[in-house]
Amino acid sequence: MPSPLVEHWTLDPSVVFLNHGSFGACPRAVLEAQTEWRARMERQPVQFLWRDLPDLLDAAREKLADFLKADPDDLVFVANATAGVNAVVRSLHLSPGDELLTTDHDYNACRNVLAEAATRAGAKVVVAKVPFPLRDETQIIEAILSAVTPRTRLAMIDHITSPTALVFPITKIIRALEAHGIDTLVDGAHAPGAVPLHLGLLRPAYYTGNLHKWVCAPKGAAFLWARPDRQDALRPAIVSHGENTRRPGRSPFHDRFDWPGTLDPTAWLSVPAAIQWGGSLFPGGWEELRDRNRHLASSARALLAGRLNQTLPCPNELLASMATLLLPTALQQPPLDAGRFDPIQVRLHAEHGVEAPVVRWGEPKRRYVRFSAQAYNCxxxxxxxxxxxxxxxxxxxxR
Incomplete structure (x- = not known):
């Protein structure tokens, strides 16, 4: 019996969709809100984009700041978390021999940003090896700190890892790196809507997160948060008018990021509708939705581990709305490094109508299945x- 909540989405009923973690899925109500914004924009494009948009973005930013428990002065919208990572890393002034720290659970696109910046400056990317399976969060912290050196300039740390779906103890990691004088860029691509966020207390140097995933905003909605003492040096991935054109009452930080050129800003403007909709789905609001998804992911992992005769790779305390499991030995045959989509993932979809990513991870590489839990799942x-x-x-x- 499908979840009765599936009616809120436009998902193909012939597909068992267990991959909310990749791109999310936008509910009907939020898509309708975006359609209204687009209609307004196209009725009077100049009025909307030149005259109305600054105030509209400020209003949307206020709602997002409330959701993230942050000061709106410290927030800007970006297209996705990768754009946020680009803005931070490419704004650094690196010197030969400097080190950029990440982990082997990071996201390939963001690792590429570090690698490109390091290559240009003669710097180095250092990869902390975090064990998986693992018994507790102390192994994560110890692995990261063991990779710190006097040359470490920045640590890019995932809040929730993409390949292994681990919730890193991000507060403890930030504070430990601060004690070594190291700024942390948190890649929170999967975190908003999946775990509680209080950026005002978390206070890394930088935090970027997607809103099209677990907040269920339209594609193209994400944010970058920067600590006030780091904002002046930040430049967006696209430099535009805001670099030298100031607006009364706005900070240089907002000026630089709010207008990256002509674009469709309706995904950003639809964020308040997504926040309101997600908070209204259950009586307990966002807390109940997050808890429901986390419990479903944990119970699903236990069910699958029993069915596939696999051991749990981490405690439930390190899970949010996703989980991963090692695939059976029979599905670990090579090639494990060919093609953008793993052949097992292709067959799950083509032959069984199941959309779930198969991740090739570790050294040597092994195949894991990652599955998501959203309100439309059962x-x-x-x-x-x-x-x-x-x-x-x-x-x-x-059959």
Missing amino acids: TEDYRTLGEAILRLSNGQHP
Whole structure:
């Protein structure tokens, strides 16, 4: 029996969708709000983009700041978390021999940003090896701190890792790195809407997060938060009019990021609608939605681990709205490094109608399945995934 909440989305009913973590899925109500914004923009493009947009962005930023428990002065909208990472890393003034720290659980696109900046400056990317499976959060902290050196300039740390779905103890990591005089850039691509956020207390040097994933805003909605003492040096990935054209009552930080050129800003303007909608889905608001998804992800992992005869790779305390499990030995055959999409992931979708990413991770590389839990999912979805994996591992073809 599908979740009755699936009616709020436009998802294809023929597909068991367990990959909310990649791009999210925007509910009907939020899509309708975006359509209204687009209609208003196209009725009077100049009025909307030149005259109205600054105040509209300020209003949307206020709502987002309330959600993130942050000061709106410290927030700007960006297209995605990768754009936020680009803005921070490419604003650094690196010297030969400087080090940029990350972990082996990071996101490839963001690792590429570090690598490009390091290559240009003659600097170095240092990768902390965080064990997986792991027994507790102390192994994460110890692995990161063991990679710190006197040359470490910045640490880019995921809040929730993409390949392994681990919730890193980000507050403890930030404070530990601060004690060594190191700024932290938190890649929070998966965090907003999946875990509680209080950026005013967290206070890293920088935090970037997607809103199109667990907040269910339209694609193209994300944010960058910067501590006040780091804002003057920041430049967006796209330098535009705001670099030398000031607006009364706005900071240089907002001026530089608010107008990256002609674009469709309706995803940003729809963020308040997404926040309001997600908070109204259950009586307990966002807290109940987050807890419901976390419990579903944990129970789904236990169900699949039993069905596939796999051990749990981390405690439930390190999970949010996603989880990963090692695939059976029969599905660990090479090639493990060919193609953008793993052949097992392709077959899950093509032969069994299940959309779930298969991640190739670790040294040597092994195949993991990552599955998401959103309000439209139910336990039966994970049973379907388990049966599909078993059929593939047994060499069976679809009925």
